[in-house]
Amino acid sequence: MSGYSSDEETTQTAFGRNWLAVSGARTLLDKTTKFVLTAAHGSRSLIPTTETLGADSETATGVVADSDSDGDDAHNDEDLIQQQRAAEECWREVVVAEREVLRGRWNSGLVVGEDAGKVRMRMRRLSQQPPRIRTAIGAAAGDRAGRRTVAFTQLPGRVIAGVVAWLPVATGLALVNSCRVVRRAVYRAGPRATETTGAHTFTSAGLDVWRALVRRMGWREWQQRARGRERQTRISVPRSHQQLLAELGGIETDTAAVALLATEPDVLFKAVYAELNGDYCALGCGSPIVRLALNSAGRLRSARALAQRLDQLQWFGQAHFSSDSEQLNRRLAALTERFEREYERQFSSALAASNCEQTQHTSRVLSELHEGRGCVEILVNAHPLFNNDSTAYEHVRQTSRNVRDPHTFDVFLEALQATIAEHARVAGRVLAPDTQLPAAAVECFVARLFGDNGLARTTLQKLHEHVRTAPVGTDDQGRDAVPDAATRDLLYLSTVASVVGRLLAAADVWTQLQPVGVSLARGRRCVFAAFDDVMADYVLLERRVLEHSYAAELALRADAAVVDRAAEPRLSPDLRQQQMDEYCRRVLGVAEERLGMRVGDGEANEEQVRLADALASTADPGSTVEAPRRTVVGTALQNAPISIDLCLNMVLTNRDAVARVAVFAADMRLRKQAQEGVEALFSTLLRSVGSHVRPAFARGVAELQELEQEAATGPTESITGTVGSGEKAQRGRFAAALQRFGELMQLGDLAVQLVEMYSRHPVVATIVDVEDFLNACSQERRALERAVDDGVAAGMDCAIDSVLRQTQAILDATQHTSDFHPPATRSLTLTPTLACTRAVHFLDETVAVLQSMGRQRPVHHVLMAEVAQRLFALLLAHIRRYRITEPGGFQLIADLNLYYEWAARSCTADPESLRLFAALKDLANCFILAPADLRGFLRDQYSRHTFDGVMRAEEVYDVVACRADYRDIRGQVEGHCEFM
Numbered sequence: 001m002s003g004y005s006s007d008e009e010t011t012q013t014a015f016g017r018n019w020l021a022v023s024g025a026r027t028l029l030d031k032t033t034k035f036v037l038t039a040a041h042g043s044r045s046l047i048p049t050t051e052t053l054g055a056d057s058e059t060a061t062g063v064v065a066d067s068d069s070d071g072d073d074a075h076n077d078e079d080l081i082q083q084q085r086a087a088e089e090c091w092r093e094v095v096v097a098e099r100e101v102l103r104g105r106w107n108s109g110l111v112v113g114e115d116a117g118k119v120r121m122r123m124r125r126l127s128q129q130p131p132r133i134r135t136a137i138g139a140a141a142g143d144r145a146g147r148r149t150v151a152f153t154q155l156p157g158r159v160i161a162g163v164v165a166w167l168p169v170a171t172g173l174a175l176v177n178s179c180r181v182v183r184r185a186v187y188r189a190g191p192r193a194t195e196t197t198g199a200h201t202f203t204s205a206g207l208d209v210w211r212a213l214v215r216r217m218g219w220r221e222w223q224q225r226a227r228g229r230e231r232q233t234r235i236s237v238p239r240s241h242q243q244l245l246a247e248l249g250g251i252e253t254d255t256a257a258v259a260l261l262a263t264e265p266d267v268l269f270k271a272v273y274a275e276l277n278g279d280y281c282a283l284g285c286g287s288p289i290v291r292l293a294l295n296s297a298g299r300l301r302s303a304r305a306l307a308q309r310l311d312q313l314q315w316f317g318q319a320h321f322s323s324d325s326e327q328l329n330r331r332l333a334a335l336t337e338r339f340e341r342e343y344e345r346q347f348s349s350a351l352a353a354s355n356c357e358q359t360q361h362t363s364r365v366l367s368e369l370h371e372g373r374g375c376v377e378i379l380v381n382a383h384p385l386f387n388n389d390s391t392a393y394e395h396v397r398q399t400s401r402n403v404r405d406p407h408t409f410d411v412f413l414e415a416l417q418a419t420i421a422e423h424a425r426v427a428g429r430v431l432a433p434d435t436q437l438p439a440a441a442v443e444c445f446v447a448r449l450f451g452d453n454g455l456a457r458t459t460l461q462k463l464h465e466h467v468r469t470a471p472v473g474t475d476d477q478g479r480d481a482v483p484d485a486a487t488r489d490l491l492y493l494s495t496v497a498s499v500v501g502r503l504l505a506a507a508d509v510w511t512q513l514q515p516v517g518v519s520l521a522r523g524r525r526c527v528f529a530a531f532d533d534v535m536a537d538y539v540l541l542e543r544r545v546l547e548h549s550y551a552a553e554l555a556l557r558a559d560a561a562v563v564d565r566a567a568e569p570r571l572s573p574d575l576r577q578q579q580m581d582e583y584c585r586r587v588l589g590v591a592e593e594r595l596g597m598r599v600g601d602g603e604a605n606e607e608q609v610r611l612a613d614a615l616a617s618t619a620d621p622g623s624t625v626e627a628p629r630r631t632v633v634g635t636a637l638q639n640a641p642i643s644i645d646l647c648l649n650m651v652l653t654n655r656d657a658v659a660r661v662a663v664f665a666a667d668m669r670l671r672k673q674a675q676e677g678v679e680a681l682f683s684t685l686l687r688s689v690g691s692h693v694r695p696a697f698a699r700g701v702a703e704l705q706e707l708e709q710e711a712a713t714g715p716t717e718s719i720t721g722t723v724g725s726g727e728k729a730q731r732g733r734f735a736a737a738l739q740r741f742g743e744l745m746q747l748g749d750l751a752v753q754l755v756e757m758y759s760r761h762p763v764v765a766t767i768v769d770v771e772d773f774l775n776a777c778s779q780e781r782r783a784l785e786r787a788v789d790d791g792v793a794a795g796m797d798c799a800i801d802s803v804l805r806q807t808q809a810i811l812d813a814t815q816h817t818s819d820f821h822p823p824a825t826r827s828l829t830l831t832p833t834l835a836c837t838r839a840v841h842f843l844d845e846t847v848a849v850l851q852s853m854g855r856q857r858p859v860h861h862v863l864m865a866e867v868a869q870r871l872f873a874l875l876l877a878h879i880r881r882y883r884i885t886e887p888g889g890f891q892l893i894a895d896l897n898l899y900y901e902w903a904a905r906s907c908t909a910d911p912e913s914l915r916l917f918a919a920l921k922d923l924a925n926c927f928i929l930a931p932a933d934l935r936g937f938l939r940d941q942y943s944r945h946t947f948d949g950v951m952r953a954e955e956v957y958d959v960v961a962c963r964a965d966y967r968d969i970r971g972q973v974e975g976h977c978e979f980m
Helices: 007-017 023-039 039-047 077-089 098-102 156-166 167-179 203-215 237-248 254-263 264-284 288-293 303-317 324-353 355-364 370-383 393-402 404-428 436-449 455-468 487-509 520-529 535-559 573-595 599-614 644-666 672-711 725-759 762-767 774-814 834-853 860-879 886-906 910-927 931-943 953-960 966-976
Strands: 060-065 091-097 111-114 118-124 147-151 184-188 201-203 220-224 232-236
Touching: 007 023, 060 167, 118 573, 147 355, 167 487, 184 232, 232 254, 237 254, 237 264, 237 303, 237 910, 254 264, 264 288, 264 303, 264 370, 288 303, 288 324, 303 324, 303 355, 324 355, 324 370, 355 370, 355 599, 355 762, 370 404, 370 436, 370 535, 370 910, 393 404, 393 455, 404 436, 404 455, 436 455, 455 487, 487 520, 487 644, 520 644, 535 644, 573 644, 644 672, 644 725, 672 725, 672 762, 672 774, 725 762, 725 774, 725 834, 774 834, 774 860, 834 886, 860 886, 860 953, 886 910, 910 931, 910 953, 931 966
Parallel strands: none
Antiparallel strands: 060 147, 091 118, 111 118, 184 201, 220 232
């Protein structure tokens, strides 16, 4: 790419060296400095201040006042001349090594010449420096107190770049060549130079200045971000400038243009400026079209090259590089308009005469101006479909008028597809094939069809209105009627979804048109544009229909929830649990089959089409049209408190609704509304499932609480000591209630698992961020999980309380005082008492049910640990109710051994529970020891930390005090035991 010539560069550099000596230029610079610093008044900390300029101060200075003054810009010419003379006398010439200049150590001087390996620079004389240098801005008020002198080149680099970029080009380039902050050094490296870095070495601020000048011509840079990849710098260049870059420097790719703009923006700008500035200034001549028609070699340009140069000059003119750019831009606009209008007239005439060769020639010329929109609009407007007086496409209009349902819409769409394909063939013949005009003409034609008042959009609006306002009931002829409003709404939603699917499939066909097609993104954008006016109402209606459907299903389930428990088949716990496990596996298999597969756009659209067809086509117009109620897992647990069949049907219904709304998420303009709609539908599902699960747990917990209150009264004990009929019935009801609540826990977990599986469905996961804890869907899902957890916790608490209450009732009814204080005539036995045996037997029965309840949850060990801890507290309180003799102590040890064996069987994974019963069993030895050995026994137990974390010292004291002879030995035990 060629830049300025050597003579031009020498002249420009010389002008730059002496630019600051010109009074007008210095005044302009000082005024610009004051404007910038006044605008940055709020950030004065970035502005350095000096009272006097030292040896390393810059040549360009400005003054900023702390207070406003009206006379800052009024100066005397004599003061200005004296000021310039004083500044010139303060300079001396020195010779510096060029490598020192390149390192930036002599930025305060001006380069005046170059020798072999040396640079001659002008530096200030410290001895002859006046006390204060005043510029044109500060000459009149230099002695005023409270003023600050600020160097222009000490401003931030970006500020300098922003100021310079909007100065006139000659002034800006001169400032770039003289400002030490922007350009470190300008020199010619001699043959003996050891370090050669080129003729120019710029700072980052200098590069920013050149890039800003390039951006003024319409060039744009941006950072392209892609997930998993590094950022890439991309550039957008006007198409005519791309051709100019290819001609000047062989720059044909965006990567090369980005690299050139990043490393050598000065070369890039100078080349473009030198190429276009001459033709741009020629617009001020008497015959600009004649000057522009000739190239630099004096040869006549072709019409296409002239159109290309006009487009280049329009982008160049918007940068306002010239002082009279406003007038030149007006002339350029008028000239371009006349040129374009003439060739549009030629294109229209050739199109009317069916002269394809002439239309291609004129379209090539027009493609260089405004991307050829003029000839594209002429071709589209000339189509007979848009002329109501033409009968060429009357069959298309007739099919549009006959559209009433998806079937008739298919007929219209087929005719429309044929029309678009025919227009694509015509565009390929009429327009130049080596340009982008044929594709643009087809895209414009499709956009016209789906735009405001377009044939496709008006047809869709008529179809929507027809389905949306269909009469409810049966009319006189029995036609065009739906059973109820809910069915009509569902029919409308399905129709819109099926139409969108058909149009998206048509957009895929448009990409394969011959000889040119429509890009898929552009085609889909045109399709979605036809649904802008129905999107908001569509999402609200979808949500309302789903809510009404869920409410009806839940109401129907609530009416059937009250069942006769006695009529249920009585199965053994193992068989019932086997049935539940099989049911859960079948449910998960069906869910994986329905939700696990990835449904693409085409499959989803086909399903929507089938649903719409089933709703629209009915043999009997007066018959009920409703969505089929699907039973997906059978009726094995139809009387279960939570209907998994209902939950799965709700999930599948929600999937259909979400699939209909998610289609619109493919368009960026409608994505936000579609995302909000999908989130609202998913939240509705979560709330509906929660409204079904919560009452079921409430009923289960209420049943357990009722049994708990019944157990508090105690069972009926027979005279013979056997279990009475009332106690048997009570235990049977309690076991059945525990079994039902265990099933309820499994069903609640299964419902949550179904929702969790659905949240990972591709359609839902793509739109809804389930990991965002602030998302409404995430909050509703946590609420559902919390409801299930709270219901399980409340039910298990009631179950454990009921077990302990019944255990306490058994002990109260069958445990006698004589068991631990037998008469002397009774022989000693080492077998557990009847009360202990019956209590352990009851615990074994109920614990088996409790263990089955926690089989599907990781709460089994926690559950059994809670039962053991509460049983330990119950036994501790039970022992303190009796006076225990030495034979009774042996009987108590036998009972506690049996309780310990139960804990070892039931709490194998909980050593803390075993430690509780072991400590209680060891403490029972205090009843069989002699009073003299009791003190040593207790001391030994405390030394082994038997009671640490098990019982407090007061509780140990209360147990020891249960000895029958404790009153006799109280003084000796309490006086010598450290823990008492």
